[in-house]
Amino acid sequence: MGTVPKTVIHIFHADQDSLASGAHVAERVRQVAADRGIQLEVYLFGPAEHALLDAANTDFNSQIDALIEHGVxxxxxxxxAAATGAADQLAQRGIQLEFARDAFARYGQEAAAVISF
Known part of the structure; x- marks a missing residue:
């Protein structure tokens, strides 16, 4: 049996349009992933990672938490995460920590489709 195709939603930018669009697209892909036979993963990096720690970004954080609750x-x-002292806080939310270099190298090995916001 072959490898299941993977779609990665990579959210980097922290402007409200990028955060909202990235999280929304991730949710919409999640809704059809099982039917389409794909795996979904979300990777937040740079400014978007900092947005996870900003209490003012309630909609974005709620959307990310909902994805985690649905098993994404x-x-x-x-x-x-280590530089900001947030590793434990993020892990407690169910966010997995992985060096960006390792994640992106893995996506290449997996031939994942990476869509960036």
Whole structure:
């Protein structure tokens, strides 16, 4: 049996349009992933990772938490999490920590479709 195709929603930018669009597209893909036979993963990096720590970004954070509750792997950069002292806080939310270099190398090995916001 072959490898299940993967779609990665990579959210980098922290402007409200990028955060809202990235999280919304991730949710919409989640809704059809099983029917389409794909795996979904979300990777937040740079400014978007910082948005996870901003209480003012309630809609974005709620959307990310809902994805986690539905079993979507959500990951952030371990370096940024450690540098901001947020590794434990993020992990408690169910966000997985992985070095960006390792995540992106893995996506290449998996031939994942990476869509960036």
């Amino acid at each position: 792997p959500v990951r952030t950069c371990l370096n940024i």
